[in-house]
Amino acid sequence: MRKIKLANFAVMSGLNPDHEAALREVVTELSAGENLVNICPSQWRGEPLPSQQAVKEIITLSRAIIFPGFFGDSDVTRENLLYFTGLWSEKLYKLLTEQIHAGLSMDVCTEDAPEFAATERLASTKAAAFMSCLPELRRLLNADVRATYYGDPAASSVQEVIYCYPGIRAICNHRIAHELVKLEVPIIPRMISELAHGETGIDIHPAATIGESFTIDHGTGIVIGATAIVGNNVKIYQGVTLGAKSFDLDKDGNPVKGEPRHPIIGNNVIIYSNASILGRITIGDNAVIGGNIWVTENVAAGERLIQAKANNVLRIKH
Amino acid sequence: MRKIKLANFAVMSGLNPDHEAALREVVTELSAGENLVNICPSQWRGEPLPSQQAVKEIITLSRAIIFPGFFGDSDVTRENLLYFTGLWSEKLYKLLTEQIHAGLSMDVCTEDAPEFAATERLASTKAAAFMSCLPELRRLLNADVRATYYGDPAASSVQEVIYCYPGIRAICNHRIAHELVKLEVPIIPRMISELAHGETGIDIHPAATIGESFTIDHGTGIVIGATAIVGNNVKIYQGVTLGAKSFDLDKDGNPVKGEPRHPIIGNNVIIYSNASILGRITIGDNAVIGGNIWVTENVAAGERLIQAKANNVLRIKH
Amino acid sequence: MRKIKLANFAVMSGLNPDHEAALREVVTELSAGENLVNICPSQWRGEPLPSQQAVKEIITLSRAIIFPGFFGDSDVTRENLLYFTGLWSEKLYKLLTEQIHAGLSMDVCTEDAPEFAATERLASTKAAAFMSCLPELRRLLNADVRATYYGDPAASSVQEVIYCYPGIRAICNHRIAHELVKLEVPIIPRMISELAHGETGIDIHPAATIGESFTIDHGTGIVIGATAIVGNNVKIYQGVTLGAKSFDLDKDGNPVKGEPRHPIIGNNVIIYSNASILGRITIGDNAVIGGNIWVTENVAAGERLIQAKANNVLRIKH
C-alpha cells in the first residue's frame, strides 16, 4: 500500500519508478563481462590505461616548454623561465612515464606480460630519452616557423605564426609523436596526432617522415599517410592528400597491410590545395603540383603539374 | 569639482569614465526587448534552455558508458565498472531528461504550450527509452570498430581504433543522435551531430540512416545529408559528400524543403576521398566510387567509377 | 656508500637518478637565452603577452552577449538579462583592453616603445570602441542567421541555426575579428579567426570584407583570403576556397606580399562545394559556381558555371 503512495511522489517529482527499474537493468547489462569485448587485458590487470586527458596535457606541456609564453601560462618571462621550465619538464616526464607505461601494457598478451615494475622502468627510460630531445625539437620547430613566416604573404610576424597557424600546431604534435614512434612507444603517438587532427583538420600519421622547414598553409583536410617520406623545405596547402593508391586490395578485399604505400616527396616541393598524391610514387626535388590535381605516377625533379584550363566546365550565360 | 579629480584617478588606473558611460549605454541597448529577436518563447517563460555544455556532457557520459576506460575516467577497471556505470547512467538519464525537456519547450508557440510538468514527464520517458538502447548502441559501435580495424592497414589494434579514430567518434555521436531523432526529440540530436562535426570535421545529419559496420577513414570534410540512406559494410574516405544535387531551387530561389534529396548507398560500397555523390540517386551494392569524382546519376551494383587518367593535367618540364 | 643505497630506493620507486640529472640539464638548456629566438621583446619587458585562453574567453563572452542563452550561461532569462549583460560586458571590456595592450606591445621595437601607461590607454580606447559596435554586430549576425534559416531545407528553426550551425560561429568570430582589424589591433583578430578555424574548419582571414546576410553550409574546409571582398546575400558550401592564384612568386621564389590577390564576389552569388576561386578576379552579381570547379578568370553577372558531365570518369562494369 505504501508502494502505491510512493509512485505518486515519484511522478510528482519527475522520478518514474519504472524508469529507475529499467535504469538498474541497463546498468547491470552494461557492466556484465560478456558485453565488454574491447576491455583490454591491461585494464583487467589494474595497470594504467592510456588517458585522453593525460595525452592532451602532455601536448600542452610540451608546447609550453618549446614555445614559452605562446602556449600554456602567459605569465612566463625571461626572469621566471627557468622555474616554469623546471616544473613543466618534471610534470611532463612523469606524465610521459605513466602514459608510455599504459601504452606498453595495452598490447601485450596476459600470459607473458612483463612485471609491472619492469614495464614502468622501461617507460621511464623512454620518457627520459624523449625529454633529452626537447632542445632539438625546439630547433626543428623554429625552422618550421621561419619557413612559414617567409612563405606566407599574410603572416605579419614570426610571433603571429606561432600563435595562430594551425600548421605549426600540427607539425609540433607530429614531431613530438614521431620522436615517440622512434622510441617504439605504442598507441600514444597516434593519440597525439589525432589530437592535432581534431584541433586543426590536419592528419599526419606519426610514423610519417617529415624533413626540415616544413610549411602547411590553412591546413584543413590534409592527410599524410604512415609510410610517406617528405623532404626539406616542402610546402603544402589545405586539402592535400599524400595517401595510399586506391584499389590496391588483397584477395579478401582488404587493403594490403604493412607495405610502403604512400609517396616520397623530394626537397623544395610545393603542393597546392586539394591535390591528391597517391601510392608509392616519387615527386622529385623542386617539383610543383597544382591545386585539385590527382597524381598517381612519378613526377620528375623540377616538373610542374597544373590543371588544364577549365576544359571540363560549362559556362551557362542567362 | 570632485568630478574632475575623479577623472584623473580613473585615467591613472586605466579606467576611463567616458568608457564607463558608453559601456552602460551599450548594456542597456543590448538588454532592451526590441533588440532580442531570437530569444525563444521557452526562454521567456523560464523553462530550461538547451545548453551546449550539457549536450557535451551527455556525449562524454554516453561514450564513457559505451567504451569504459577509453573515454571518461581512465581509472575504471572490471572491479569498479558496475559503480562507474551506475553513476554515469543516472547522471546521463537526468541530463537527457533536462535537455530533452528544453528541446521540447523550444519549438512550441506560447499560447498552447503544455504544462511544465507534462513536458518534463514526456522528456523523462524519452530519456528512459534512450537509456534502454545503450546495450544495442554498444553492439553496433563495436561492429563499426571491428570493421574499421580490419579495413585499415595502419590500425594496429582494436583499442587504437577506439582511442584514436575520429570516424568512431563521429559514428558514435551519430548513432546516439539518430536514436534521439527516432524518439522525436527536437534540436538536441542536431547539437550532438554538430559536436562531432566540430571535433572531427565529419558532418552527418542526425536524420541520416546508416547501416551496420560503417567505416570512415581520416574523415575530415565528410558531409552526409539528412535524407541519405547508407547500407551495411560501407566505407568512405575524407572529403566525401553525400549531398543534395545542386541547382534544385524553388520559384523563390530557395532550395526545395522536406523532400528526399540525398543518395541511397547500397551494401559493401567503398567511396574514395573527395568524391561527391549528389541528389536522390542510388549507388548499387558492392559499387566502388573513386576519389575526386562527381556523381549525379545512378551507379549499378558492382560498378566501379574511377577518374580518367590525368586527362586534364598539364605537365610543364623546366 | 649512502649514495648507492639511494640509487636503489630510486629504482624501486621508479625514479632514476640518471634521469633526474638529465632532466636538470635539459631544463638548463631550454631556459638559456640563446635558445629562445622567438621570445618577443614585450615578453622580455614584462608586459602582458597575448593569451590563447584570454582570447577564447573574449569570444565566449562576445557570443554570450550577442546570442544570450544560446552561448555562455544557459540560465539567462528576460528578467536577468540586464544583469548578465552588464557583467559580461564589463569583463569583455577588461579582457579586450588587456589583450589589445598585449597585441600592441608585441610588434614594437624595444628602443622606441611607447610607455606602458600610454599603450594601456590606447588599448582601452580601442576596447571601448569595439564595445560600442556590439549592437550593430548583433544586427548583422541576426541577418546572417535569417539568411541561413531561409536558405537551408534542413534547418527547422532559427534557434537551431544559432545553436548548431558552424557557419554562424565562424561568421560571428569573423565579424568580431574584422571590427578589431578596422581598429588596427594587431594579432588578436588573427587569433580569433584561428579559433573559429579550429572549431569549424572554416578559415576566414580577419581582414577579408564580408557583406550582409552571408551563408555558409556545412563549412569544413572553407578558406577565404585576406584581401577577398564578398558582397551581400552570398552563400558558400563546404570546401570552397577564395584564394590567391597559384604560382605568383617573386624573384626569390616567395609569394608576393601585400597585394590584392583574392577574388571579389558580387551580390547574391552561390558557390557550391569544393569550388576554388583563385586570384584577383571578379565573380559578378547573381552568378552561380558549381561544385568542384577551379575558377581563375572573371565570371560575368548572372553566369552559371557547372562541371561538364563526368567527362573525366571511367565506368568499369564487372
Place this chain on the structure above:
Amino acid sequence: MRKIKLANFAVMSGLNPDHEAALREVVTELSAGENLVNICPSQWRGEPLPSQQAVKEIITLSRAIIFPGFFGDSDVTRENLLYFTGLWSEKLYKLLTEQIHAGLSMDVCTEDAPEFAATERLASTKAAAFMSCLPELRRLLNADVRATYYGDPAASSVQEVIYCYPGIRAICNHRIAHELVKLEVPIIPRMISELAHGETGIDIHPAATIGESFTIDHGTGIVIGATAIVGNNVKIYQGVTLGAKSFDLDKDGNPVKGEPRHPIIGNNVIIYSNASILGRITIGDNAVIGGNIWVTENVAAGERLIQAKANNVLRIKH
C-alpha cells in the same frame, strides 16, 4: 593457473586481490538497507537533501549582497553593483528555495507527506519572503558594525570591522538564520549557525533573540542558547556562555526539553570574557558582568559583578 599469475601482477603493482575482495564485501555491507538507520524518508523518496555545500553558498551569497566587495567577488564597484546584486539575488533565491524544500521534506512522515510541487511552492514563498528582508538585514548588520567599531580601541576603521571581525560574521549568520527560523524553515537555520560556529568558534542558536547593535569581541568559545533573549547595545567577550542551568534533569536523567531555559539580557549590558550566565535568569539593563564569573541568579539593572581579588590564588616565591 592464470589466476596465480594475476596475483603476481597485482602484488607488483600494489594491488592486492585479497584487498579487492574485502573491499567489495565492505561496500556491499555498507550499502545494505539494514545498515542505514539514519537515511531519512525524503532521501528515500528522491527529494532534495539539505546540502552542506549549498548552505555554505547561501551564506557566501548573502554576505556578498549585504557587504558587497567585502565578501564574494572583490571586483564589485558602484558601476557594476546593480548587475552583481541582480545575479547574486537570483542565485540566492533559487538555492534557498531548493534548500528550504529539502528542509521541509526531511521531517515529514512518509504517509502524509504533501506533494512534491506543493512543498516546492511553499519553499519558494518562504525564500521570497526571506529575500524581501535583505535590506533590513543590511541595516541591522551595519548597526552591529558601527557598534563594534566604536566599542573597540583596536578597530582602525569600519571597513576593518567588516573584513576582519569574526563577531560580524557570526552575527551575520545569526540574523540570516533567525529570519529563517521566523519563517518556520527547519534544519537550514541550524546548519547556518553551525557554519558560523565552525568559522568563528561563536555558537549562537538560530532561535535566540538578539537586539540591535550587538557586539562580540574576539569571540571564540561563545555559546548563546536557543531561548536566550538579548537586548540592544549588548557587548560580550570571548568564552561567554548564555546557557541552560546545569543539573536540571527530568526523571529519566535527560535535560528537560522545550522550556525557556536560557537567560534574558537587558539593554546596554557588558559581559566580560569567560563569564557563564546560566538558567532563565534576568540581567538588568546597564549591568556589567566581570570576566570568569559564574552567574546563576538575577542581576539588577545597573549592578556590576566582579571577581573578588585573587582570594583563591597562592603566590609561591622561589
Place this chain on the structure above:
Amino acid sequence: MRKIKLANFAVMSGLNPDHEAALREVVTELSAGENLVNICPSQWRGEPLPSQQAVKEIITLSRAIIFPGFFGDSDVTRENLLYFTGLWSEKLYKLLTEQIHAGLSMDVCTEDAPEFAATERLASTKAAAFMSCLPELRRLLNADVRATYYGDPAASSVQEVIYCYPGIRAICNHRIAHELVKLEVPIIPRMISELAHGETGIDIHPAATIGESFTIDHGTGIVIGATAIVGNNVKIYQGVTLGAKSFDLDKDGNPVKGEPRHPIIGNNVIIYSNASILGRITIGDNAVIGGNIWVTENVAAGERLIQAKANNVLRIKH
C-alpha cells in the same frame, strides 16, 4: 644604455628591476640546502609526503561513506547508494594507502629504510584493514548520534545532529584516527584529529580511548589528552579539558614524556562547561563535574562536584 631605458619601462609597468634582482636572491637563499633543516629524509628520497589536502579528502570520503547524503554528494539515494559507496570506498582505499605510505616513510632513518615496494605493500595492508572497520565505525557513530539526540533539548531530529553538531564531526574524526593509531600508522591520525580541531575547536588526541555513546555539546575549547580513557555514555560540554596536571616537569624543565598523565573517566559521567580535569586521576562512574571547576584529585563514583555559590564575586550596586 638600453639597460637604462629598460628600467624606465619597468617602473611604468610596476615592475621594479631592483625588486626582481632581490627576489632572485631570496629564492636562491630559500632553496639552498643549508636553509632546509626540516626537509625530511623521505622527501629527499622522492617518496610521497603526507599531504594536508589528501588527508582532508580522506575525511570527506570517510564521512560520505558513513553518513551518505549528509556529507559529500547530496545526490545520493537508496537506488544509487551502492554505486556511490563503491567508488568512494575505492578512492578512500587508494588515498589511505598513499598517505599511510607517506607516514611510514617519514620517520625512518635513511640507512635502514625498507624498500619502496615493501613499504607500499605494508601501507596497503593497513589501508585494507581500516576499510574493513568501516561498518563498525558506522555502528559506533550512530550510537554517538543517538546519545546526542536524546541528551540535548535543542536537537529536533537525529538528522539535525548529523548535519549540524560539531561534536559528531570531532568524534567521527577521532574514531577514524584512533583506528589508524591501533594500526600503528604514524602522523596521519594526528593530522586527522587536527583537522577536526580546526573545524570544531575540539582537540582529541588520536591515541585517547573513548567509549561508546559519547556526547559533546557545543564543543569549542575541548581538549582530551593522549593517555585519557573515557568510559561509555559520557557527556562533556564546551571548554572542558581532560589534561595533564600542571607543573610535572623533569629535571631539565621539560614535561615528562610517555607516561599515563591524563584522567580516567568512568561510565555515565557528565562534565559541564569549562571544567578542567587534570592528571592521572579517576572520575568514578555516574559522577557529575560542575562547570568552571578545576579537578586534580580522584572523584568517587556517583559524586557531584559543583562550584560553591558566588563566594568569590563582589556585587557592586550603583
Place this chain on the structure above:
Amino acid sequence: MRKIKLANFAVMSGLNPDHEAALREVVTELSAGENLVNICPSQWRGEPLPSQQAVKEIITLSRAIIFPGFFGDSDVTRENLLYFTGLWSEKLYKLLTEQIHAGLSMDVCTEDAPEFAATERLASTKAAAFMSCLPELRRLLNADVRATYYGDPAASSVQEVIYCYPGIRAICNHRIAHELVKLEVPIIPRMISELAHGETGIDIHPAATIGESFTIDHGTGIVIGATAIVGNNVKIYQGVTLGAKSFDLDKDGNPVKGEPRHPIIGNNVIIYSNASILGRITIGDNAVIGGNIWVTENVAAGERLIQAKANNVLRIKH
C-alpha cells in the same frame, strides 16, 4: 489576458511572477547609493579592494615557501625546490603588491589621495621589503617548531609539529602579519591574523610583539592583544588571554583607545590553560602562571601563581 496564462506557466514551473517582481525591487533597493554606507572610497574610484581570497592565497604561498612540502604542493622535492620556490615567490610578490595597494587605498580620504601609480609603486616596495624577510621568518619559525617539539610530551617528531600543531600556523601567520605591520601596511595584517584565528581559535593581534621560540599548546581560545609584549621561550596553553583590563572606560563609556593596555610577559614564562592576564602589568622572567587564574597585578620574576586548592568547590556525595 496573456499575463494570466503566463502566471499559470510560472506556477507550474515553480517560478512565481510575484516573487520575480519582488526580487527585482529588492535588487534595486540594495543597489541604491543611499543604502551603501560602508562602500569605501577606493572601491568607488575603481582601485583594488582587499580580497579575502587573495589574502588566503598569500598565506598559503608564504607557508609553502617557508615549510616546503608541508604546506602547498606535496610534490616538492630537493630537486625541484628551486623551481617551486621561484614561482611561489614571484606569485607571492605580485599578490602582496596588489593587496598592499588595496590596503593603502582604503584608508585615504578622496580629496588628497595619491595617484594610482604612486600607490602601486609604494606597495611594490613594501612587498619587496617583505620578500627579503622570508629567510629570517623561516629561521624564527624553525625556532618556534623546535621549542614546541621539545616542550610537548605528545610530539613525536619535528615534522609532526609542522604538519599538525595549530600553534605553529598561528605563529606563522602572526610573524608574517607583524612584519607587514612594521612596514606600515594597513588592514592586510589584521586579515592575516583573523585567518589564523578562524583556522585555529588563536587570536593574536598583528601589532603584538612576540619573542623567539614561542610555544602554544592546543591553542583554541587564546587572545593576545595589540600592545602585548612577549619575551623569549614563552609557552602558553589553550584559553589564555593576554588582554586589556576590564572596566577601564572613558567618560563616554567607551574603552580608552590607543594606550598600552596589554601585559608585558618576560622570558621563559609558562602560562597554563584558561589563565587571564589583564592590563599593562608585567610578568617577570621565569614566572609560572597556573591554569584558570585571573591576574591583574604584576608578578615578580620567578614567582609561581597557582589556584588555591578547591576552596570554592562543593562535593556532594549521594
